[in-house]
Amino acid sequence: MAEEKGRVCVTGGTGFLGSWIIKRLLEDGYSVNTTVRADPAERKRDLSFLTNLPNASERLQFFNADLSNPESFSTAIEGCVGIFHTASPIDFAVSEPEEVVTKRTVDGALGILKACVHSKTVKRVIYTSSGSAVSFTGKDKQVLDESDWSDVDLFRTVKPFGWSYGVSKTLAEKAVLQFGEQHGLDVVTLVLPFIVGRFICPKLPDSIEKALVLVLGTNFEPYSTHHISFIFLCLLIEIDLNNFEI
Numbered sequence: 001m002a003e004e005k006g007r008v009c010v011t012g013g014t015g016f017l018g019s020w021i022i023k024r025l026l027e028d029g030y031s032v033n034t035t036v037r038a039d040p041a042e043r044k045r046d047l048s049f050l051t052n053l054p055n056a057s058e059r060l061q062f063f064n065a066d067l068s069n070p071e072s073f074s075t076a077i078e079g080c081v082g083i084f085h086t087a088s089p090i091d092f093a094v095s096e097p098e099e100v101v102t103k104r105t106v107d108g109a110l111g112i113l114k115a116c117v118h119s120k121t122v123k124r125v126i127y128t129s130s131g132s133a134v135s136f137t138g139k140d141k142q143v144l145d146e147s148d149w150s151d152v153d154l155f156r157t158v159k160p161f162g163w164s165y166g167v168s169k170t171l172a173e174k175a176v177l178q179f180g181e182q183h184g185l186d187v188v189t190l191v192l193p194f195i196v197g198r199f200i201c202p203k204l205p206d207s208i209e210k211a212l213v214l215v216l217g218t219n220f221e222p223y224s225t226h227h228i229s230f231i232f233l234c235l236l237i238e239i240d241l242n243n244f245e246i
């Protein structure tokens, strides 16, 4: 198997971002190891949206891994030159205790970074953080930079919509940056805003569902009409409505 550009690991390959990243990496000539967690109902997962991607049959491999078992990612990372760590519990409804979600997010990320160091082949780690890790400061600041972090205690006290996700992303980003510095690992964190657009995964991504709240009539509290109008405009431009499976 030709691996001219090297092999890259993408965690959370079934997700909105993960699946796009896999598609682009395959198009760009990389080989990809992606991690997928087992279906909770133990059904066989339909991964045809990934296996049917151009070049997938020659260059895409699947591995089972779960953030609840941080060591489970090591086989997928072995021999890779880089990693996109996108897998994350996204539980806006706070159906699990915050400490559980945070521990899974932080320990999972650190397990992945340890496997990267151990591999001796990984040159760079890209971690998808979130605007929620910087925006909930409690201060009236219009421009935020690397020195700004969301206030975890404030999250836990005020409990705004999606607060436990915000706590988990804030603490995970801090942890991965600190680990990178301590171990000389090149860790890049992307502070992503709300993402909308076309998707290639079969499940309607959470962020798109939230953006389409006015269209779908689903119950969702936090965004202003102004914000939603802007997102809706983006969707009109970007989304292929035939792609819907709700």
Ligand SMILES: NC(=O)c1ccc[n+]([C@@H]2O[C@H](COP(=O)([O-])OP(=O)(O)OC[C@H]3O[C@@H](n4cnc5c(N)ncnc54)[C@H](OP(=O)(O)O)[C@@H]3O)[C@@H](O)[C@H]2O)c1
Residues within 6 Å of the ligand: 011, 012, 013, 014, 015, 016, 017, 018, 036, 037, 065, 066, 067, 068, 085, 086, 087, 088, 089, 090, 104, 128, 129, 130, 131, 169, 192, 193, 194, 195, 196, 205, 206, 207
């Ligand atoms: N989309 C946005 O607007 C947005 C904004 C800011 C930041 N982000 C960040 O971008 C990344 C990707 O987001 P997304 O929108 O692509 O989310 P997504 O579509 O919900 O994908 C999340 C992925 O994480 C996997 N995952 C969840 N819990 C896991 C666990 N315990 N072990 C292993 N894998 C697990 C999911 O697997 P299953 O298929 O098994 O559920 C799925 O593949 C996340 O880190 C998120 O925090 C996204």
